[in-house]
Amino acid sequence: MSEKIYVGVDIGGTAIKVGICNQSGELLHTYEGPTETSKGTDAIINNIAAYSRHIVDESPFAWEQVEGVGIGIAGFLDIPNGIVAFSGNLSLRNVPLKSILEEKLGKTVKINNDANVAALGEAWAGAGKGVGHCVMYTLGTGVGGGIIIDGKIVEGYASKAGELGHIQIVPDLEAIQCGCGKMGCLETVSSATGIIRMANDAVARGDRTTLSLVDNIMAKDVVDAAKAGDEVAIRIVNRAAYYLGKSLSVVSVILNPQRFIIGGGVSKAGEYLFEQIREAFVKLTPDPSQEGVEIVPATLGNNAGIVGAAGLIIRG
Amino acid sequence: MSEKIYVGVDIGGTAIKVGICNQSGELLHTYEGPTETSKGTDAIINNIAAYSRHIVDESPFAWEQVEGVGIGIAGFLDIPNGIVAFSGNLSLRNVPLKSILEEKLGKTVKINNDANVAALGEAWAGAGKGVGHCVMYTLGTGVGGGIIIDGKIVEGYASKAGELGHIQIVPDLEAIQCGCGKMGCLETVSSATGIIRMANDAVARGDRTTLSLVDNIMAKDVVDAAKAGDEVAIRIVNRAAYYLGKSLSVVSVILNPQRFIIGGGVSKAGEYLFEQIREAFVKLTPDPSQEGVEIVPATLGNNAGIVGAAGLIIRG
Numbered sequence: 005m006s007e008k009i010y011v012g013v014d015i016g017g018t019a020i021k022v023g024i025c026n027q028s029g030e031l032l033h034t035y036e037g038p039t040e041t042s043k044g045t046d047a048i049i050n051n052i053a054a055y056s057r058h059i060v061d062e063s064p065f066a067w068e069q070v071e072g073v074g075i076g077i078a079g080f081l082d083i084p085n086g087i088v089a090f091s092g093n094l095s096l097r098n099v100p101l102k103s104i105l106e107e108k109l110g111k112t113v114k115i116n117n118d119a120n121v122a123a124l125g126e127a128w129a130g131a132g133k134g135v136g137h138c139v140m141y142t143l144g145t146g147v148g149g150g151i152i153i154d155g156k157i158v159e160g161y162a163s164k165a166g167e168l169g170h171i172q173i174v175p176d177l178e179a180i181q182c183g184c185g186k187m188g189c190l191e192t193v194s195s196a197t198g199i200i201r202m203a204n205d206a207v208a209r210g211d212r213t214t215l216s217l218v219d220n221i222m223a224k225d226v227v228d229a230a231k232a233g234d235e236v237a238i239r240i241v242n243r244a245a246y247y248l249g250k251s252l253s254v255v256s257v258i259l260n261p262q263r264f265i266i267g268g269g270v271s272k273a274g275e276y277l278f279e280q281i282r283e284a285f286v287k288l289t290p291d292p293s294q295e296g297v298e299i300v301p302a303t304l305g306n307n308a309g310i311v312g313a314a315g316l317i318i319r320g
Numbered sequence: 321m322s323e324k325i326y327v328g329v330d331i332g333g334t335a336i337k338v339g340i341c342n343q344s345g346e347l348l349h350t351y352e353g354p355t356e357t358s359k360g361t362d363a364i365i366n367n368i369a370a371y372s373r374h375i376v377d378e379s380p381f382a383w384e385q386v387e388g389v390g391i392g393i394a395g396f397l398d399i400p401n402g403i404v405a406f407s408g409n410l411s412l413r414n415v416p417l418k419s420i421l422e423e424k425l426g427k428t429v430k431i432n433n434d435a436n437v438a439a440l441g442e443a444w445a446g447a448g449k450g451v452g453h454c455v456m457y458t459l460g461t462g463v464g465g466g467i468i469i470d471g472k473i474v475e476g477y478a479s480k481a482g483e484l485g486h487i488q489i490v491p492d493l494e495a496i497q498c499g500c501g502k503m504g505c506l507e508t509v510s511s512a513t514g515i516i517r518m519a520n521d522a523v524a525r526g527d528r529t530t531l532s533l534v535d536n537i538m539a540k541d542v543v544d545a546a547k548a549g550d551e552v553a554i555r556i557v558n559r560a561a562y563y564l565g566k567s568l569s570v571v572s573v574i575l576n577p578q579r580f581i582i583g584g585g586v587s588k589a590g591e592y593l594f595e596q597i598r599e600a601f602v603k604l605t606p607d608p609s610q611e612g613v614e615i616v617p618a619t620l621g622n623n624a625g626i627v628g629a630a631g632l633i634i635r636g
Contacts, residue, residue, distance in 0.1 A: 080608065137477040151574070158469060160576025161453040162612060167573040170606050172566065175491035184606040250488065254570060257483040258467070260476020290486050290500040292396065296478060 009065050011056050011073040011111075012125075012314030014118070015048075017041055017093035022055045023310035024063055027318070029129025031311055035059040041094055048094060049101065053108040072112035073105065074316030076121030076309045083163040086115050114316040118309060120157045120166055122302075123150020124319060125312025126265045130304040137261040140302065141168055141248070143270035146183070147191040151259065156319050169195065171251045194248040196223035196270050202240045211236045227273040244270070245277055249284025256285075256293045267302025274301070325381050327372050327389040327427075328441075328630030330434070331364075333357055333409035338371045339626035340379055343634070345445025347627055351375040357410055364410060365417065369424040388428035389421065390632030392437030392625045399479040402431050430632040434625060436473045436482055438618075439466020440635060441628025442581045446620040453577040456618065457484055457564070459586035462499070463507040467575065472635050485511065487567045510564040512539035512586050518556045527552045543589040560586070561593055565600025572601075572609045583618025590617070 007026060014021040017039060024033040037055045040047045056073050060066075079091030086102020088094075105113040116124075123132075123140035132138035136155050142148035149168025151158040158165045169191035170184050179188030180201075192198050203226045207216045213236035218225050229237035252264050271277065282299050289297075304311055323342060330337040333355060340349040353371045356363045368391070376383050395407030402418020404410075421429040432440075439448075439456035448454035452471050458464035465484025467474040474481045485507035486500050495504030496517075508514050519542045523532045529552035534541050545553035568580050587593065598615050605613075620627055 135477075149574075153469065153474060158575065161451075161578035162576055162608075164608050164611075165574065165576040167576075167606070167609060170573040170609065171570050172604060175493070177491070177493070182606075186604060186606050189606075254487050255574060257486040258465075258481065258571060258574060259474065260478055260481040260483075262477035288488060288502060290483070290498075290502050290505075292478075292480050293483060293486065295480075 007065075007069060008071045009060075009069045010071055010314035010317045011060065012310035012312065013052055013056060013073060013075045014121070014309035014313055015039065015052065015075060015077045015094065020051055020055055021306075021310050022059045023307065023314060024059060024065065025129070025311055025314035029125075029133075029311055029315060031129075031307055033059055033063045034307070034310065035062070039094070045096055045099055048096070049099075049104055049108075053105060056109060070111055072114065072317035073109055074121070074313035074320065075101065075105070075113065075115045076118045076313040077101070077115060078118045081115060081117055081163050083116055083159045086113065088115070112317060114320040116157060116159070116313075116316055116320065117163075119148030120150040120159070121312035121316065122148070122267065122308040123152055123166070123265070123312065124157050124315045125304055125308035125310070126267065126302050127152040127155065128315040128319065129311050130308060131265045131300050131302050132263055135263045137259070138263045138265055139168070139255055139259065139261045140265040140267065143195060143248075143266065143268035145195060145197055147195045148268070151261075153259070168251065168255070171254060173247045173251050173254070190247055190251050194244045194251075194270070199223040199226050199240060199244050199270065202243065203237070206236050206240065213237060223270055224272070227277070231276055241273070241277065242280055245280035246284045249281045250288050252281065252285045252299065253289040253293075256289050256297060260293060262297065264297070264299045265302050266299065267305075267308065271301055323381075323385060324387045325376075325385045326387055326630035326633045327376065328626035328628065329368055329372060329389060329391045330437070330625035330629055331355065331368065331391060331393045331410065336367055336371055337626050338375045339623070339630060340375060340381065341445075341627055341630035345441075345449075345627055345631060347445075347623055349375055349379045350623070350626065351378070355410070361412055361415055364412070365415075365420055365424075369421060372425060386427055388430065388633035389425060390437070390629035390636065391417065391421075391429065391431045392434045392629040393417075393431060394434045397431060397433055397479050399432055399475045402429065404431070428633060430636040432473060432475070432629075432632055432636065433479070435464030436466040436475070437628035437632065438464070438583065438624040439468055439482070439581070439628065440473050440631045441620055441624035441626070442583065442618050443468040443471065444631040444635065445627050446624060447581045447616050447618050448579055451579045453575070454579045454581055455484070455571055455575065455577045456581040456583065459511060459564075459582065459584035461511060461513055463511045464584070467577075469575070484567065484571070487570060489563045489567050489570070506563055506567050510560045510567075510586070515539040515542050515556060515560050515586065518559065519553070522552050522556065529553060539586055540588070543593070547592055557589070557593065558596055561596035562600045565597045566604050568597070568601045568615065569605040569609075572605050572613060576609060578613065580613070580615045581618050582615065583621075583624065587617055
């Protein structure tokens with residue numbers, strides 16, 4: 005029983021998910037408990053520590069086998085120093101999470117942001133396994149991103165690399181303001197929120213679409229309507245796919261990754277969406293920069309976060 | 321005399337420049353000889369080897385002190401294997417330059433593309449000295465780019481990273497075709513060629529500008545006219561600066577570098593140009609991604625290539 009194991013923690017606003025991975029990134033055990041955000045900073049940190057110990061206790065592994073604990077968290081971080089500068093959904097501010105947990109657990113702790121960690125998870129053990137240069141997009145409420153070069157997360161000088169949702173890709177004439185305050189970010193069109201907004205706009209404008217019969221339109225409704233031949237929905241999904249493909253093109257000339265991995269709720273639209281993304285990418289990207297580049301769906305789903313968090317200990 | 325030295329070679333279509341650097345990237349000696357491109361592949365390679373030996377012979381250093389020879393070259397390369405897949409201006413095709421020169425010289429040889437090498441030179445010993453994360457743009461006939469993360473060149477999976485001139489940044493409605501075959505690349509507006517084209521277009525259109533009095537307009541003429549208050553020239557320079565600043569914004573959200581370094585002939589327009597680039601960058605970039613980011617002129621000039629080539633031996 006001398007195998008090394010790696011604990012990964014994915015901290016969300018309502019639940020903390022914990023997992024144990026082996027050296028190959030296989031997820032061997034998972035556990036989930038409440039974050040208890042409303043109880044404040046100390047409670048959250050105590051829960052992270054408690055769940056990390058608990059999952060090892062209930063596994064066949066010994067605490068001594070734990071090489072370290074990696075943590076994925078949404079917010080602004082100082083990654084090298086392991087400090088959460090600000091996390092809105094957890095109400096954390098200037099919390100030296102790494103050092104507090106290292107003291108509580110007696111293990112190496114590394115933190116990184118949730119989108120970076122998901123990218124590392126996919127690169128380590130998912131859709132990017134064996135590929136050194138991957139870029140991952142997570143299409144959810146927003147558009148998250150993570151960049152892996154030579155198997156490691158690109159953090160940037162101030163821990164702010166990989167903000168792919170804020171690539172300004174929509175031309176001024178059709179751009180709307182993003183939550184970040186700037187105009188035309190990818191997130192305004194290729195996130196679930198963006199797709200829903202375009203659908204609501206179309207309905208409000210009186211466009212002839214089956215979506216006008218749907219209460220509380222979700223991104224999946226738009227995709228389903230598009231697949232069923234609704235012209236308005238087709239245009240919306242195509243726009244989301246086109247600008248995503250265009251942003252892949254921009255990232256390709258800058259970084260020349262081998263594989264783009266697309267995950268998150270919107271990516272469940274499947275090949276219907278991926279074909280349109282690839283079409284835009286192929287059309288817009290200079291030939292040398294698209295040679296051999298693959299655009300594939302993520303494979304780890306919600307587990308990418310815990311796997312990638314565990315991976316921080318090996319590759320962080 | 322046991323100091324280690326590093327030989328850098330910058331291969332151009334007409335001249336091969338060679339330099340000796342010490343471990344800090346100080347350029348101690350330079351030498352230049354003809355490339356003799358017309359004499360073919362063997363002659364070019366023999367010249368590289370001869371000039372590399374010659375510069376050491378005429379220096380106070382001994383050949384034994386040479387740690388390696390780094391080479392910057394324009395073209396498509398297989399960087400890890402040191403192969404020149406294709407270099408148009410040198411008429412080279414599938415030349416295993418690294419292995420041939422390692423045999424001829426008995427030293428480690430590394431190759432990389434000219435724009436990457438210039439970026440490494442600036443990062444090592446120029447405008448990016450001491451800064452781990454830099455991105456360099458070279459505004460010349462085209463727009464070249466090089467990305468330095470943690471002090472090292474980002475090569476990409478197929479040696480094609482850093483093609484910043486081909487970021488598609490000009491909206492479709494005003495985009496023209498780039499030499500790469502795609503529409504709206506940065507190079508079409510922010511290179512010397514782009515500036516000259518916009519000026520010639522304005523003159524041909526009959527715009528009222530002092531540039532209509534200039535035979536064979538150069539980029540410097542346009543900058544000078546703008547500085548002198550010519551409205552048409554002002555608009556052209558502003559457009560070149562705006563799209564460059566917008567591309568910096570895109571690179572910032574993706575990579576979060578600490579410093580952008582702008583070199584090449586067009587950058588000689590100086591603060592007049594830099595102020596406009598910074599204005600666009602500040603306007604377009606989300607706050608967290610612009611915090612602490614600097615936009616500065618290159619300092620090594622034409623020597624960036626030989627310094628960076630020498631740097632490949634330490635940082636390649």
